[in-house]
Amino acid sequence: MIRALHRWPGLVALALVCLLALSGAALSVFPAAERLGAPQAEATMSVADLATRIHVVYPGVEQIKRSPSGRITAYWFDNGTPGSAVVDPATGAGVASADANPVERWLTNLHRSLFMDDAGRFVSAAGAVAMLVLAVSGTMLVARRAGGWRRWFAPLRGPMTGRIHVELARGAVLGLLLSSATAIWMTASTFGFLPDQAVVPDLPSTVSGDTGMPLAGMPMLVSTPVSSLRELSFPYPGDASDVFTLKTDLGTGYLDQGTGATLGWSNLSGWERASETIYMLHTGQGAAVLGLLLGLMALAVPVVGATGAVIWLAGRRGRPRIRGNVPPSRGETVILVGSEGGSTWGFAATLHDALTRAGHPVHVAPMSAFDPARTPAARRYVVLAATYGDGDAPASAKGFLDRLARLSVAPSAPLAVLGFGDRGFPAFCGYAQAVEAAAKAKGWPMLLPLDTVDRQSPQEFARWGRALGEALAIELELDHRPVRPETTSLRLTSRRNYGQDVQAPTAILRFAVPRLSLWQRLTRKGFARFEAGDLLGVVPEGSTIPRFYSLASGSGDGFVEIVVRKHVGGLCSGALMALEPGDTLAAFLHRNPAFHAGTDRAPLILVGAGTGLGPLAGFIRANSGRRPIHLFFGMRHPESDFLYREELEAWAVEGRLSRLSTAVSRGIRPHYVQDALASEHRQVLGAIRNGARVMVCGGRDMAAGVAEAMARMLEPLGMSPAMLKAEGRYVEDVY
Structure with a gap:
């Protein structure tokens, strides 16, 4: 459930989320630039001092505003002509234009509404919701992959794409949670979904009727520091009934222009304070360093999105499409797959098809997604588990044993475990053995004893299938036909021979990197990107099982190189050792990130x-x-x-x-x-x-x-x- 909740919003809203993240990251620079470029008032300066200096330079001043960055802007009328400027608080004189930065305005409109007014605001809000869902579900998935919250920053293993995805996600997730949550709040406030925020004092019913009180004589202006100012509006010239309006970080008040007396005051409401804090956290206005930090975290979104899409595509390529795979809540037979290179998924598809034809609702999933709470209808579990290395869990089974250990009780539905491996290795089906041992220790009832399949043998798989059919009281014939890997032709350019004198013929074989399509170059697929330690797969004539040879070169070296020793009776080693420069070999690349x-x-x-x-x-x-x-x-x-x-x-x-x-x-x-x-x-x-x-x-x-x-x-x-x-x-x- 969590994985699906993370996957689909990411795939559906990827372009929108990336657009919002990139535009938000660009906007995060402006508060810092404004803070650095705007003249700042002295810490001890009062609003009375500031207003007096500006009034001397601009006698027709109507309003003074201070932004969260400390920039002070004055607005005035001069012989009926409006004017404005960013002023230096030390002199009261203008030092820069008050006009909005056109790039910032354009980016703001893009970020807020995609230039589509209210409809665009709803679209942007939907993007913020998608980002919040991705951040929350991603946090849970990272904790699950790491083995718990305490291991949040544990070292990662696995393919480079997956490591980049998780490393960036866990470094940026707090910022993304904050940015998306605050964006949703601001949208709700804009459309009136939150209570009315503004609380202002009632306009005074009586004023002195006098004018001309010096600004330096008004107690409220003298006692208010510039650092607290938000806005000071002057009375309309010649109107003795008008008043000064002062807005600060604490609230709003009215001042009599003739006596300087405070005629009314209202503190900021809780909603106002919350809204302003939300605005500051989202935009960085008033917290430039925080804004830059959030912008930096937002830059991770396109990379996390791209790597997530690559992981999803790789997962789909690594698994056959299983038609009729019922949802986990309806699966009566649950097949859990532990596969490293993808071949075990093919066996799972064959088993799924046979059981489905027999009338069984079947759900197939990776072992890493094991969760009995998601499969309440399960009447039996079947684990098909390959082994990686020296008895380790394969890629799609990571965390299975930890999840099993954390269960308070084992599932009541019985379990059958089938291991896949190669008897030539000492840890033959070692992971499947570990799964069965852990299940028995947990008290999980067994449907069948542990069985194994050597070298992807269709015959051994069919034999096990008949035993499973007997346990289920049905006829079950498993006709598995392995899919031959798609290969590329490699041309041998040189060979160096060793070992003849010690009866161990060995050769270093160097092949030219095959010609790459433009798409392969752009996506770095196939032989466009490989490292020493990756594997070259070769399927010998007369066999469906590939043999793998560790690469002694990387794509940066400009050639594909392996070291081969001839084994007595070895189909593949014999064919490789017979190659001469100019000969070709059909092979494929298999990533092996654990040995980089x-x-x-x-x-x-x-x-x-x-x-x-x-x-x-x-x-x-x-x-x-x-x-x-x-x-x-x-x-x-x-x-x-x-x-x-x-x-x-x-x-x-x-x-x-x-x-x-x-x-x-x-x-x-x-x-x-x-x-x-x-x-x-x-x-x-x-x-x-x-x-x-x-x-x-x-x-x-x-x-x-x-x-x-x-x-x-x-x-x-x-x-x-x-x-x-x-x-x-x-x-x-x-x-």
Whole structure:
């Protein structure tokens, strides 16, 4: 519900909200400019002194106004001709034109009413309502993503677009809440939806009938400082029955022009004070610094809106369109999906279609949206969960376990968990196992025992479907047909061969960046933007399952580079190792933001062996800012498979690589990267104390050995790899 409440106002009112934010940000500059440019009265100056000086220069003065910025404007008649000027309170003489700034006037009309008078004011008010809804719902979503209000400023993980969206939102949300709420109040006041605000004293029934009392002799003007003045109106010349009208920050009063006596006074009402405070908070008039700060926060709106739209579009592309997906309140079977690359959503769509044909109302949602209160009709839950990395939650399942833990009681509707993974990895379906264990600990009844699908096997999915059908007393045949990813043709430009002498043929393959369309260049999609650590997907002939290779280059390098080792019987590695310069390869790009080096200055400890050096070399190549990087690289023999040897030496000279430690596993005294780490534990621990991030890439056995060595090293500090992982300071790309 909250997500939908955030999404649709943002998408529908995006252009209007951005227009209001940008025009408001531009208007926020004028109060500060006015404050800096207007001559200011001395703190001790009284209204009597100011009025006397202006009256000497402009004998026909009719009105004196002071704006919240301190600018003083005089209005007069000279031989029947009206005049006005911004005056210097020290002399009473005009120093600038009182005419409104045409740019400010144009922006104000745009911001208030879109040049459409009252109808435009209602449209602008609707934009303010949309912004308020977005700010409130966004605040709740940020707190949910961070893991609670206490973790509001917790470090973020995930795709760059999402991080930008949330970082800007949580920095600007207070200003947006204030701006939108005050805009709604001001619109309601303009159209009379609030009580009458103005309270003025009754006009005096009797006056002295005299004229000519010196301004310096009027007690009220003498006792009122200029800093409190809002407006002083003079009596009409020659009319002995007229009076002075004085308006200040405290109220409004009338003064006899012959005696200077106060003939009536009314303090500001509560509504007036509230309205003026609202006006000040919204416009910055009288609080220039606050206005600039709110304007700066408003500038975040177009970026937050654009990144939000990108996130929405990416989500739609990552999920198949599920026709007939019933609302959560009506779903009797609730399918919750935990997917990283999008393939698990395809299985969810197949299951949804089969159950719908069997007459079941089915609701499909990401695991991150799990909320039993939203699914009161649920008679069963089905979780389809992939695993990311070493047993971690995939992208669409973030926060599921925390939500489950916060429930006072588990749902009464039974649960079935199906895990998706690759048996070649040690944490095969590790996240699905964690989900089932947490559900059982919570007392959630099980509909089926945990089952798994290896390498997106349609046959294993169909087998599980038949078991689910038996539990539901229906025939359930799941005919899943994986969608082949859309690929781009890459041309190999060069290759460097290694490892022949140690029976581990390896090559660094460099491809030309494919020709990009204008739309791809403008939107930075596909191969227009990628980083070292992202993945190149290749679907080998005779298979529907893609193989992924970590990129050793970024789009700024001007080429696509991977490191490949030939595996016995490997369809994909064999095809890649057979490529020669000029040959082409059908491939696609898959973002892997969790394994990016980032752009901060925190030191990096890079650990890799064999082909795991690929993305690490890409990080070093991109280190133009010369952040401290210590690389630990394991190889079999330096004369055979010392990958990137020449580049590493050059990068060390350029300052891109601070330190290189190698480990050779073949020879009289085998030495592995975990041994190299242990031998240089002082340098490693010193870097970690300084906020270093550890990044490990390579085979699972190597990664396990590195984690054990790190655990022993960190134990005296009261730390562990798990603690660093929780902080985003220990990441792995393991295969």
